Amino acid sequence: SSESGRVLSIQSHTVQxxxxxxxxxxxxxxxxxxxxxxxxxxxxxxxxxxxxKGQVLDGEQLWSLIEGLEANNLLFYTHLLTGYIGSLxxxxxxxxxxxxxxxxxxxxxxVCDPVMGDEGKLYIKPELVPLYxxxxxxxxxxxxxxxxxxxxxxxxxxxxxxxxxEACKKLHGAGPSKVVITSLDINSDLxxxxxxxxxxxxAPKQFLISMPKIPAYFxxxxxxxxxxxxxxxxxYPNSLETAAELAVASLQAVLERTLLDYNAAKVQPExxxxxxxxxxxxxQIKHPIVEFHAKRF
Ligand code: ADP
Ligand code: PLP
Ligand code: ZN
Numbered sequence: 001s002s003e004s005g006r007v008l009s010i011q012s013h014t015v016q017x018x019x020x021x022x023x024x025x026x027x028x029x030x031x032x033x034x035x036x037x038x039x040x041x042x043x044x045x046x047x048x049x050x051x052x053k054g055q056v057l058d059g060e061q062l063w064s065l066i067e068g069l070e071a072n073n074l075l076f077y078t079h080l081l082t083g084y085i086g087s088l089x090x091x092x093x094x095x096x097x098x099x100x101x102x103x104x105x106x107x108x109x110x111v112c113d114p115v116m117g118d119e120g121k122l123y124i125k126p127e128l129v130p131l132y133x134x135x136x137x138x139x140x141x142x143x144x145x146x147x148x149x150x151x152x153x154x155x156x157x158x159x160x161x162x163x164x165x166e167a168c169k170k171l172h173g174a175g176p177s178k179v180v181i182t183s184l185d186i187n188s189d190l191x192x193x194x195x196x197x198x199x200x201x202x203a204p205k206q207f208l209i210s211m212p213k214i215p216a217y218f219x220x221x222x223x224x225x226x227x228x229x230x231x232x233x234x235x236y237p238n239s240l241e242t243a244a245e246l247a248v249a250s251l252q253a254v255l256e257r258t259l260l261d262y263n264a265a266k267v268q269p270e271x272x273x274x275x276x277x278x279x280x281x282x283x284q285i286k287h288p289i290v291e292f293h294a295k296r297f
Pocket of ligand 3 (some may be wrong): 113115
């Protein structure tokens with residue numbers, strides 16, 4: 001698309017380090033988007049550190065920002081992007097935001113990263129799960145769960161590629177025409193599964209991208225992935241495969257750079273040395289070189 005995109009990105013902000021909006025805004029700007037961040041929380045650092053301090057926005061405070069924008073006719077967006085959401089009232093307000101934005105632009109694309117947990121562990125309050133499942137997923141244009149989140153949303157456990165493809169079909173049935181399971185841990189490599197339902201009559205186009213697993217635990221990668229998928233999907237609306245290949249390419253370049261700096265650090269390795277090297281990887285974010293190709297099912 002030649003028309004430039006404008007993204008409302010509602011995510012966490014950390015003063016130092018790169019998760020939430022800190023890992024989504026800059027890459028989207030590099031890809032040519034106007035990005036308007038709403039910081040759902042402002043923390044000193046991400047929650048993988050021993051301690052953190054900061055403030056949390058509630059649903060009413062979110063809505064007041066939306067009202068401020070509306071009063072000045074500033075609610076035209078091509079995309080809404082949401083990530084980690086900590087409270088029920090905030091998630092309920094997100095639903096109102098989607099409706100409000102779609103009343104201004106009926107073509108608004110909602111990219112939802114249903115952040116709920118990872119590796120079998122829930123990191124939100126359990127009462128948010130049914131709200132995601134019943135109310136949020138149906139409004140999403142693109143959904144980017146990890147393996148555990150896809151299991152929570154479908155109620156099916158995923159042990160194979162076939163299970164993952166089935167889960168994607170189930171999620172299409174609930175609403176989103178694009179689904180990307182961003183990581184599947186079923187063999188020695190990491191798998192990304194994509195599924196695009198182009199029309200209700202045909203089966204979805206499904207593919208996988210296999211990439212080597214890097215032996216380190218990064219934070220903010222899911223947020224970066226969702227942002228990159230949004231960005232490249234706007235440029236390639238008819239090929240989720242191409243968008244995913246480009247997103248994976250940028251992400252792997254960022255992780256390689258991060259690991260290079262981590263390994264070069266002379267000090268005792270700490271969490272902070274694994275903060276994503278986004279600024280240092282800006283060339284690879286703008287011009288990714290695809291190494292891992294999508295395989296169609
Ligand atoms: P989340 O943080 O939401 O669980 P994922 O773990 O699915 O997100 O990570 C998103 C993307 O980040 C994956 O698709 C993959 O490209 C990349 N990634 C994350 N961790 C690793 C890793 N250890 N090795 C290789 N790629 C990784
Ligand atoms: N937001 C905050 C405030 C966090 O502390 C974290 C992880 O610690 C995240 C978001 C999520 O990061 P990820 O993209 O790895 O799921
Ligand atoms: Zn995630």
